[in-house]
Amino acid sequence: MASNGFQRTSALLRTLRNSNVTSAPVTFTPSGTRSVSLQIVQQRMKSVGNIQKITAAMKMVAASRLKGAQTRMEKSRGLVVPLIRMLGDLPGIVTDTTMVVPVSSDKGLCGGINTTVVKYSKVVAGLEPKTTMTIVGEKARAQLGKGNSDKVNGTIVDLSKIPMTFATASMVADTILAEGAQKHQIVFNKFQSVISFRPTVATVYSSDEYEKAAEAGQIKFDEYEMEGPERSEFLLDLAEFNMGVVMYNALLENSTSELGSRMQSMENSTKNAKDMLGKLTLLYNRTRQASITTELIEIISGASALEAKK
Amino acid sequence: SWTRPPRARRNAPRRDEEPSWLRFEGRRGPNGGRAREAVKPSTMDNPSTPSAFMKPLPEVPATPPAKLTLNFYVPHNIEFDGAEVDQVQVPATSGDMGVLPGHVPTVVQMRPGVVAVTLNDKEVQKYFVSSGFAFVHADSTTDICAVEAVPVEQLDAEAVKKGLADYQAKLVNAKDDYEKASAQIGIEVCGAMNSALGN
Numbered sequence: 203m204a205s206n207g208f209q210r211t212s213a214l215l216r217t218l219r220n221s222n223v224t225s226a227p228v229t230f231t232p233s234g235t236r237s238v239s240l241q242i243v244q245q246r247m248k249s250v251g252n253i254q255k256i257t258a259a260m261k262m263v264a265a266s267r268l269k270g271a272q273t274r275m276e277k278s279r280g281l282v283v284p285l286i287r288m289l290g291d292l293p294g295i296v297t298d299t300t301m302v303v304p305v306s307s308d309k310g311l312c313g314g315i316n317t318t319v320v321k322y323s324k325v326v327a328g329l330e331p332k333t334t335m336t337i338v339g340e341k342a343r344a345q346l347g348k349g350n351s352d353k354v355n356g357t358i359v360d361l362s363k364i365p366m367t368f369a370t371a372s373m374v375a376d377t378i379l380a381e382g383a384q385k386h387q388i389v390f391n392k393f394q395s396v397i398s399f400r401p402t403v404a405t406v407y408s409s410d411e412y413e414k415a416a417e418a419g420q421i422k423f424d425e426y427e428m429e430g431p432e433r434s435e436f437l438l439d440l441a442e443f444n445m446g447v448v449m450y451n452a453l454l455e456n457s458t459s460e461l462g463s464r465m466q467s468m469e470n471s472t473k474n475a476k477d478m479l480g481k482l483t484l485l486y487n488r489t490r491q492a493s494i495t496t497e498l499i500e501i502i503s504g505a506s507a508l509e510a511k512k
Numbered sequence: 513s514w515t516r517p518p519r520a521r522r523n524a525p526r527r528d529e530e531p532s533w534l535r536f537e538g539r540r541g542p543n544g545g546r547a548r549e550a551v552k553p554s555t556m557d558n559p560s561t562p563s564a565f566m567k568p569l570p571e572v573p574a575t576p577p578a579k580l581t582l583n584f585y586v587p588h589n590i591e592f593d594g595a596e597v598d599q600v601q602v603p604a605t606s607g608d609m610g611v612l613p614g615h616v617p618t619v620v621q622m623r624p625g626v627v628a629v630t631l632n633d634k635e636v637q638k639y640f641v642s643s644g645f646a647f648v649h650a651d652s653t654t655d656i657c658a659v660e661a662v663p664v665e666q667l668d669a670e671a672v673k674k675g676l677a678d679y680q681a682k683l684v685n686a687k688d689d690y691e692k693a694s695a696q697i698g699i700e701v702c703g704a705m706n707s708a709l710g711n
Contacts, residue, residue: 280585280593284655286618288647291563322559358588368587368659392560402560423619426647429604430621440645443657450563451585471574 226395243486247479254475260311261468268396268461271501274366275393282451286443288302289412293387293405300330301383303344303357305390305456306339308362312465315391315399315456316341322401323389327353330385331333334348336378338453355381361453371450379445386445390452391459397466399459404452406445409438552676572651576614581653582629583591584639591639592629600654601628602646613652620646624704626664627656638664640708642701669709676702 304323322504327333327350335350337343337357346354353382358374378386386406391399407415412432416423423437430436551590577589582600600611603625609618629637644658679698686692 214620268665274588277589278587280583280590281587281657282562284583284585284647284657286566287569287649287655291561293561321556325556326559371587389559392565400560404562416680425617425650427616427618429609429618430607436619436621443645447587447657 208503212503240486240489241245243489247482250475250479250482254472254479256474257468257471257475261465261472262463264465264468268458268465271454271458272393273459275451275454275508277403278451278454281447285440285447288421288423289407290384290415291405291419291446292415293403295348295385295407295411295420296330297407297411299383300327300333300336300385300387301378301381302327302333303378303386303388304335304337304339305368305388305402305452306337306342307456307460308359309460310341312460313467313468315459315463318399318401319389319391319442319456320345322403325348325448326387326389326403334381334383335487336381338374339456346511357420362457366450366457368446368450371453372446374453375442375445377439378449379408380440382408386409388448388452390456392455393458393462396462401461402455404448405451407441409434409441412441535581539636558586570651570653577652578613579652580611581651581672582656583653584627584656584658584661586658589661591661594675595631597629597631598633598682599629599630600656601626602656603627603641604646610649611646611654615648615652615654617650618646618648620648622646622656622658624701626704626708627658627661638708640705664708667705669711672705672709672711676706 208368302323304319306319310316316339323335323342323346327335331354334352334355336437337346338356340359340361343354343357343359356377358377361374363372364370384407388404388406390402390404392402396398412421412423415421416433416437423433428436431439522523572591579596579598580600582592582595584590584595598612602609602620604620605623608625609620622641624643625641627639627641629639631637639658639661640663641656641658642660644656646657647655649655675709676699679695679702683692683695683699686695
């Protein structure tokens with residue numbers, strides 16, 4: 203019976219050792235180091251738990267900011283419509299000098315919106331022979347600075363650190379207009395819903411181009427009576443105002459899209475971290491139970507070996 | 513017995529099934545072999561343009577409608593959006609202008625002054641605008657685009673008088689054209705606010 207017990211425990215030990223196959227990437231641990239693999243799993247669990255907390259907090263912050271940003275953005279959409287009605291939305295007029303203005307965020311971890319804007323800016327810049335770029339936002343600068351540095355006129359960063367008002371947007375518009383391009387194409391993400399953002403290209407021309415378009419009948423400016431200065435000065439004022447309004451709307455739409463995209467990506471990160479934490483917990487429990495069982499069996503087999511000797 | 517054909521690499525298109533746009537054009541690459549420099553169709557959608565998100569414009573009616581459709585926008589707010597009003601008075605640079613339904617299409621540049629909206633026979637809402645543009649369209653839609661607009665009731669008479677005095681002092685002490693111009697603008701706006709309050 204004692205020898206039977208010994209045979210039984212050794213068989214049990216053998217089957218246990220053979221069946222202790224886990225799906226986790228735990229590399230070979232020599233016997234006597236069972237507690238170390240437990241520690242490794244514990245460390246991983248702790249770091250994944252921290253990641254989950256951080257991403258959940260970032261999602262909460264983005265969600266709390268989203269409502270305010272969305273309200274301001276919707277109010278800024280009103281002023282864009284009369285100017286489109288008056289000055290038209292004609293991205294196709296060919297001009298000598300074109301400036302592309304990609305609008306992006308300063309901070310990262312906001313999903314794919316900045317890459318989308320950069321992709322579209324590259325394509326738009328490739329449509330005309332002579333283009334320059336004024337980059338708004340740190341993320342687009344990082345992506346566009348390497349390949350297209352000959353095209354980049356300047357960069358405007360850290361706009362997220364000051365409150366976004368029409369005055370700030372006018373300053374940005376002034377900086378862009380000061381370069382003197384005939385056509386400006388502003389590429390940004392338009393906010394449609396918390397999970398959907400549409401890459402949009404808005405076009406603003408210089409006042410000379412608007413005059414030519416009015417004479418050619420592409421915009422209906424000449425059909426209107428004018429109360430104010432004469433046509434070229436009027437169109438100059440309108441073009442500058444249009445640029446300010448378009449920049450204000452583009453900056454607000456892009457920052458709202460950034461918040462929505464960040465919410466989404468942090469939500470996904472939290473979910474993934476939670477899943478990973480679940481798997482690691484199972485692994486941890488299995489490893490712990492296996493090590494306890496192994497020790498027990500060794501004790502029992504040792505004891506029955508001693509009894510058998512007697 | 514049946515033998516399985518050799519398993520192809522997963523992503524490699526088979527020769528006879530290659531799509532025609534991927535066929536090379538016979539150009540020699542740098543290694544002397546035939547280079548595959550074909551153009552693949554793009555996977556990117558076309559970007560939108562802002563006019564795609566606009567509501568479609570109404571048709572121009574044959575006879576002037578009974579009421580004016582007013583859109584009054586400032587960058588940070590929408591004061592009126594498609595509101596039906598009787599009349600609007602607009603402070604143009606060439607003088608005050610009244611807009612009624614059926615007004616000839618006009619573009620107006622506004623000076624600092626009061627926009628008076630007559631909602632119906634009794635109610636008149638007055639807004640002080642800092643300047644901007646107004647567009648009267650053929651279908652009796654009026655778009656007023658101002659940089660800043662406040663209801664006249666919210667203007668503080670004391671602060672306006674103080675501001676006027678400040679800017680007049682700044683004009684006297686102005687060193688260069690920029691300071692002179694900004695002081696003159698301040699005097700014009702404060703003066704207009706003063707007259708809006710009835711002084």
